[in-house]
Amino acid sequence: MFHSTKQQLFVNPPAATHGYARPSSSGAHRLKLAARLYTATSARPLPSFPCVAQHAARENRILSLRASSSSDPSASGPEPPYARPSPSSYQTYHHNKPLPLTYAEPLPEFDIAYETWGTLSPARDNVILLHTGLSASSHAASTPENSAPGWWEKFIGPGRALDTRQFFVICTNVLGGCYGTTGPSSIDPATSKPYATTFPVISIFDMVRAQFALLDHLGIVKLYASVGSSMGAMQSLAAGWMFPERIGKVVSISGTARSSPSSIAMRFAQRSVLMADPNWNEGFYYEGLPPHTGLKLARQIATITYRSGPEWDIRFGRQVRPLSSSETTEKQHTPPCALIFSLRRTLTTRRGEQFCLKYDANSLIYISKAMDLFDMTEPSLVALGLSPAIPTPPPTVSSSPTRAHPPPANPAPHLPELAAGLRPLANTPILVLGVQSDILFPVDQQRELADALRMAGNSRVSYYELGGVWGHDTFLLDEQNVGGAIRGFLL
């Protein structure tokens, strides 16, 4: 069986492409031939590598999808193989005025996709703007137009954390995304082709500016609250900072006001892997094959950072196992890759497969870079020429930490600069919630954020730490504790 699989790999031309599967060059063919000759003379059969073969199989699926769709005249033309959600499942606002950008000349025009839940009150004063993490769409919860569960399904609805009996919830796809909002895969009106990597560098502040263009269009002057987790927490903080008079409350869950070097390193590794896929082609892959292998590998690295060691130990500890009986019969020839851990199945799930076919690789690059660049310390904000929409008002309650929360004995290194940067948030009630097992936005950063806000004069900081073993993903999973804290804070 081992032999026949291998035979198939070599006999079947499509399966013989592998790895970052692009049509093999003559050099690769020569190597393949060498490997075949090698087997003929070797006492040992050639091994098989299911984890590598997976990439080739995916490439073949994409190619055959292409072939079948090109036989349909209505589907002619270069069509990216990742499928956007149906445009009928969300609303789109087209902003036809320039959007100022932090690092680049203004974007001449843009679309922003959004979905809503609940009912806008006549006074338009019950609006919650919900911000997404890196790769999420506007589909935070199911709607009549799209019954599929959303990424925060259990947190939105009657009686839930964002109670739709009371609130009108708006969620947008972020600027730079690929689910209806303008991003690198969108058509550049100047060229009628996708922007690709000519798309300008964007910041978290730019994402928020685009959201407020939508709010202006909807006639919403003031938000009841701005709510976000992970990168959404960055946006939530940035929104409260840019528009302090237009936001009632800010919620930051497992976020940060200053990206840490270790989280930047994790994202750098993901982008490096993605950009090394030849299919990426410096971002110009929209007329070719997308870098699905690079995106899959990047996603694997991300997945590792989303959970915690303790949880994996509980979940997989007893399943890390030696070879099974069927494997030991051919153990002589089993290459390292063929020893299957339950863990590997988790890292190479169907959801991961979906992701690397549906999500746009350039969006990952631009949005993860925007996260890296996020830094609300005062020197950084000054260097960027950023300032809030209105001058910082004097703190209304207290200009110093409260008696219950004196300044920390061992302040984080950047605390004073961060406190200075966060001054425009001094008068906004803020919920800061962190998770002790989070390795991507570690709990130290949550404490730093709460400390800096208090040092900036904010006396209405609600701060919670959660235990548990779910790490960064806690915000998606712990409805009881995360949801409960939000519900209590919003009342």
Add this chain to the structure above:
Amino acid sequence: MFHSTKQQLFVNPPAATHGYARPSSSGAHRLKLAARLYTATSARPLPSFPCVAQHAARENRILSLRASSSSDPSASGPEPPYARPSPSSYQTYHHNKPLPLTYAEPLPEFDIAYETWGTLSPARDNVILLHTGLSASSHAASTPENSAPGWWEKFIGPGRALDTRQFFVICTNVLGGCYGTTGPSSIDPATSKPYATTFPVISIFDMVRAQFALLDHLGIVKLYASVGSSMGAMQSLAAGWMFPERIGKVVSISGTARSSPSSIAMRFAQRSVLMADPNWNEGFYYEGLPPHTGLKLARQIATITYRSGPEWDIRFGRQVRPLSSSETTEKQHTPPCALIFSLRRTLTTRRGEQFCLKYDANSLIYISKAMDLFDMTEPSLVALGLSPAIPTPPPTVSSSPTRAHPPPANPAPHLPELAAGLRPLANTPILVLGVQSDILFPVDQQRELADALRMAGNSRVSYYELGGVWGHDTFLLDEQNVGGAIRGFLL
């Protein structure tokens, strides 16, 4: 300047290969052409990607090295571009009897490379066997034959942690390595070609078995101590377990007796990235170009796991910066990748460049897999049919935890099984040293190991935790505290 760089990228054919740089297929040329046509019609110039261009530059360097060496008749034939240390700088023992393997049929014969420091006592009772981490050679410290500093230079010598006035220190290159000991890049005597991925799966126990074949050859019956850090600590524990009568003391620094799912996940990600490089070619790259890009990317991920968040914050926190003034002049066109962080320079160092040219990719795959498979819990050992060289002796001092070290209140999930597995180590004095900022071998695992050893009846467990911010790399850097603990324990 931005434009001219780009022009160069497209005009100069070698630089135009990029990413996992293999000679571009016609498909890639078509895309390149599309990108060029794109520029002609676009208002926006094409961006440049220095981090991707680096891979192409390296490929060109390898190709030109090949070209120049092939003009030298003495250097003809396929020569892997990674350079082994000169064989004259270490000693080699050729074992011409079969070596039993945990997961495969015996290896018919093998070489093992080693270096020594100090003087063997007439009674041959002053020997310390030093085990290496994943990618290190036998060159732990400088020698008359090789004056280059070794990987543990400051820990070996007169008056140092391994005091050469007292001890005779032996360090070997591990089985599966590429620095003189037999591994996947070695010639398979059955075929006269490199094993490549026909090399059998190896275990930590197999590495130790190979070392003891060397000790037999050298006439060394009993070791004064077995010492190792990281993967070396796994070998050190395995040695004490397999040959309890032949080892006086065991030192385990930042190791584990049971690989954790999160560390397995980190190594899985590294292997996935490496194996996705088309140059890897299912392991048969010895006649072609090595997967230098995949190895570089894998090394980047590893580097992230070797240090800790706090240290990076101190080192880079203030250098994470927005665009410099020179960058802002062309900020409109600056792609995300061109925003330089000091951090990136650290992840793409010259040492990393050296590594991806000198180290054998298949060795990384086999050895990191051996780490994944390491599990000294009793069910795992039983499943593998492993047993120590002699029956487990009854504990000599006490069969229960001491009064100073009662059983832990919240035992780690696998503690009882691990304690049962570690019974053969019950009578060996052991130093377990862990680092609180280590994210690869977290301090929880150090506590688990010490607890399990005590639960197994070992009353001579010395256990220390180090603070500091160096993470897993502490064992390479903290001469004072790591070295001090070892020196004290060995006396």
